[in-house]
Amino acid sequence: MADGPAPKRRREEAEAAPGPAAPFPLGSVRLRRLLRDSAREKAAFVHGQVVGPSGEETDAVLILEKTPFQEEKIEELLRTHTGLELQMRNDIYSTAMPENPEIKATVVYPATEKHLQKYLRQEVHLIRETWEDYKSITLPFIQSQSFSIQWVYNILEKKAEADRIIHENPDPCNGFVLVPDLKWNQNQVCLLLLLLKGCCLLRGSTEEMSTFVSLIAC
Amino acid sequence: MADGPAPKRRREEAEAAPGPAAPFPLGSVRLRRLLRDSAREKAAFVHGQVVGPSGEETDAVLILEKTPFQEEKIEELLRTHTGLELQMRNDIYSTAMPENPEIKATVVYPATEKHLQKYLRQEVHLIRETWEDYKSITLPFIQSQSFSIQWVYNILEKKAEADRIIHENPDPCNGFVLVPDLKWNQNQVCLLLLLLKGCCLLRGSTEEMSTFVSLIAC
Numbered sequence: 197m198a199d200g201p202a203p204k205r206r207r208e209e210a211e212a213a214p215g216p217a218a219p220f221p222l223g224s225v226r227l228r229r230l231l232r233d234s235a236r237e238k239a240a241f242v243h244g245q246v247v248g249p250s251g252e253e254t255d256a257v258l259i260l261e262k263t264p265f266q267e268e269k270i271e272e273l274l275r276t277h278t279g280l281e282l283q284m285r286n287d288i289y290s291t292a293m294p295e296n297p298e299i300k301a302t303v304v305y306p307a308t309e310k311h312l313q314k315y316l317r318q319e320v321h322l323i324r325e326t327w328e329d330y331k332s333i334t335l336p337f338i339q340s341q342s343f344s345i346q347w348v349y350n351i352l353e354k355k356a357e358a359d360r361i362i363h364e365n366p367d368p369c370n371g372f373v374l375v376p377d378l379k380w381n382q383n384q385v386c387l388l389l390l391l392l393k394g395c396c397l398l399r400g401s402t403e404e405m406s407t408f409v410s411l412i413a414c
Numbered sequence: 415m416a417d418g419p420a421p422k423r424r425r426e427e428a429e430a431a432p433g434p435a436a437p438f439p440l441g442s443v444r445l446r447r448l449l450r451d452s453a454r455e456k457a458a459f460v461h462g463q464v465v466g467p468s469g470e471e472t473d474a475v476l477i478l479e480k481t482p483f484q485e486e487k488i489e490e491l492l493r494t495h496t497g498l499e500l501q502m503r504n505d506i507y508s509t510a511m512p513e514n515p516e517i518k519a520t521v522v523y524p525a526t527e528k529h530l531q532k533y534l535r536q537e538v539h540l541i542r543e544t545w546e547d548y549k550s551i552t553l554p555f556i557q558s559q560s561f562s563i564q565w566v567y568n569i570l571e572k573k574a575e576a577d578r579i580i581h582e583n584p585d586p587c588n589g590f591v592l593v594p595d596l597k598w599n600q601n602q603v604c605l606l607l608l609l610l611k612g613c614c615l616l617r618g619s620t621e622e623m624s625t626f627v628s629l630i631a632c
Contacts, residue, residue: 227489232535235482238456241533256523262480264453271445305474315459317450
């Protein structure tokens with residue numbers, strides 16, 4: 197409601213009003229179609245129709261959303277769902293489905309202090325940065341914060357995720373390997389993230405190895 | 415992984431690597447703290463520690479995420495969770511918790527064709543728009559798409575959401591009513607959306623009534 201168009205005056209709106217509200221009978225709703233879903237926000241927007249006693253159909257929109265985690269219940273969640281079914285593992289990163297099919301878990305283990313800092317809630321500031329600031333402050337910080345990319349070498353050397361390779365180009369310099377990203381939820385093609393991992397470095401080229409992420413849009 | 419800092423060469427990274435990967439024993443993890451959570455994405459980033467056989471503690475990051483809805487299971491979901499507990503209702507909008515505590519539902523009923531269009535998956539285009547285009551094409555379209563704001567009058571006239579009013583300023587011209595937005599999930603203060611509804615129009619002023627949304631940041 198709040199992000200809809202700007203409100204207008206009441207008298208101009210009267211004819212557009214969809215009539216008085218009625219209680220919503222979920223039990224008698226017929227699913228017409230999925231209007232849209234958001235795998236990122238775990239929400240689905242559904243067009244339904246409610247069939248009245250004399251057979252007339254009335255449209256409804258149902259916005260279904262998974263509920264967020266509650267901090268005080270996370271400990272209990274970890275204690276009760278100990279049966280993790282490992283889906284994929286590469287270096288310190290793994291994805292797993294707990295017994296509870298409502299939850300997906302990604303694990304970084306063992307984690308360094310830098311990993312903890314990466315996921316910690318951060319305060320956001322707006323700053324004005326000169327080229328000198330970037331060179332003398334920002335760039336050294338970025339370099340000091342970078343993570344091990346052993347997981348990339350594991351893919352290129354087929355030590356991990358070999359069964360997930362979608363495409364491989366063996367060209368000595370421009371070759372690359374295409375694999376689904378860890379963030380992909382394994383069943384929604386709309387959110388298929390692909391990692392393109394160049395292999396120049398391994399093959400002795402002087403060029404930097406590069407990693408790209410592409411999103412397959414529907 | 416993919417949105418981390420740019421990859422560096424392997425030899426510079428060797429000393430930062432956190433050692434060989436080990437299977438993750440969720441059963442023996444101790445919750446240290448919640449690093450961050452995202453109510454919008456239904457995700458929680460947790461700092462845990464795994465206690466080894468000789469008592470040594472190893473850090474881990476657990477990223478817990480609710481799983482997205484699967485289109486083919488929505489019909490079954492509607493059929494099996496018919497017991498909606500109504501939380502709030504105003505005009506055609508209502509929020510409800512199904513029996514399943516993992517799901518929150520927002521219902522628009524009865525819905526017009528404009529509501530269906532609002533929630534339908536849209537293709538996104540980038541266009542260059544002149545002031546003339548805005549006046550002759552965009553503005554008439556926005557005006558034709560606007561929704562009834564009966565729900566705003568229901569709040570101002572205390573016909574709905576009267577028990578949710580957080581603050582009311584009765585000033586004849588600058589008065590306003592402050593209520594939580596429908597999008598608020600009722601338990602996370604970090605995501606408390608507030609609607610500020612000016613009451614000039616109702617009190618006979620010539621000024622337009624305005625609606626603002628504020629987000630209480632943590």
